[in-house]
Amino acid sequence: MSERKLHPAVAGAQPMYRAENDPDAPLFEGAYKQRFDDILTRYPDKRAAILPVLAMCQELRGWISSETIERVAELLDLTPAYVLSITSFYTMFRPQPVGKYLIQVCTSIGCDLCGAENVVEKLLAATGTRTGEISEDGLYTVIEVECLGACGFATVVQVNERVYESVKTETVTRLLEELR
């Protein structure tokens, strides 16, 4: 995977959910090694790099495995237990693989008032999954999440790096078709 050189100021600020990921991709090689080094230059100590470095690993591999945890611990001079305490605290780190499209539906109050529960139901039915499962074709995982901060455009659905605003039960089918 090649990519253009990122400015160090934003090297640690790349979206961590991508449809194109590879669970076996090498960590910290090539452009990613460069990004890792750049991230470290932005903080006075190594520990502070933990969120951006974990995010970069998830961006590459799609989830955080115990192997990833051990590698990150080693590189940042932390213990694996400490790194696990971080990945288990922050909800965006996935402890297991998810479908190619991680469909996150906001069900907090703003979206709830506008029918988010029905959108979830429709998405689960359309993908033939239960919450958190990967669909049989490997494409979809639907989860409910807390407030995505776009409440005026309820229901808010985030699919990997994209935000879909004002999703209604009637538009769910179209949304899924658009992804395919």
Add this chain to the structure above:
Amino acid sequence: MAYPHSHPRETRILSEHFGEIEATTLDGWIERGGYKAVEKALGSMSREQVIEVVKESGLRGRGGAGFPTGLKWSFMPKDDTLPHYLVCNADESEPGTFKDREIMRWTPHQLLEGCIIGSYAIGASHCYIYIRGEFVDVIPVVNQAVVDAYSRGYLGRDILGSGYSLELTVHLGAGAYIAGEETGMLNSLEGRRAEPRIKPPFPAAKGAFGMPTTVNNVESLAVVPHIVTNGGDWYRQWGTEKSSGTKLFSCCGHLQKPGTYEIAMDFNLKDLLYDLCGGPPEGREFKAVIPGGSSVPILAADELDAECSYEGLEAAGSMVGSGGLIAMDDSTNMVHAVRRMVEFYAHESCGQCTQCREGTYWAAKILRRIERGGGREEDIPLLLDISANMAGKTICVLSDSAAAPIVSSIQKFQDDYMALIAKGQHAAVGT
């Protein structure tokens, strides 16, 4: 039509260029008068003068607490040799709040200007913009703005030949509401769990990495360039003595025209709801309104004739908070709505304090029970008792936030609780 629903009764300072895609670019921003404030502050004003003009403006922190921004800056040490940090709180996660998202996605350079001027005022050498990781559509916009600002010399070494240097880093959260609490944010930035710290020490004395630090909300920083350009008195022409200027209210829920509106702080809440937001959906009436994000007390329909100032909304029994307005019409069951809000806090409690960790969990469980028809009359005093044991008894105010909707909904909408409890008991007897 302009940005979703602009309205002639708005006072558009921060939001003037919302909806203009060209304003997101550096050239587009400069064409709109951008970076003049940075030139003025760094080129002709001392740190103290910048702090002074922000003090004069009366600007109060727009993240929720309403602490005067200029005063906060003045707490930073003046003659030390330690590195100082500015942390921009862009971890907007309070349910109902989506105003900072609009600032960042439409006017990222407005925010950067504020970050540069704020950093200069407090003598910071590095500014971190802590953006919640979920803002996947906003982050690339901010990133591009930062890269462009670096390339044009607005960031980096010796900015515009002023002798002042500033590094700026975009730092992403990874899913934790509590990272929006300022000391939780500092822990998170340092690579720790976002557990709020006991204060004192306050961040100005010992903040990020143990160094003097100021944490400011996106909206607070974004308005600073306007104040630097036009002066403190100019900003005070809007609002009230205690609540100067304008404020963004992001309005959601049961409204004809949800969206983010910028109003002078003495604007009437009813006018905001009926005039700007177009009122409730056809054929409905408002039942309840939360004016400042889900952590402030709920107002009933007969309490809406209030001024949107800090003191006005407090007098009405609620708070400005983040300006995240949530409207609920008469189809809403308040037990359901409050259950949804309390579940949020239960999910987001960091778990440090027993009152919050256990209180939010049990309150959510009781509310679920009532909603499903298993409620008991004793549940009402029990919820009030749990709330009393949560509010004001923990390191941060997350548990207060969970208690606010519980207590205010029981005070004002007890009928909704009693009806569900009675219905459940009736069903139980019938079976």
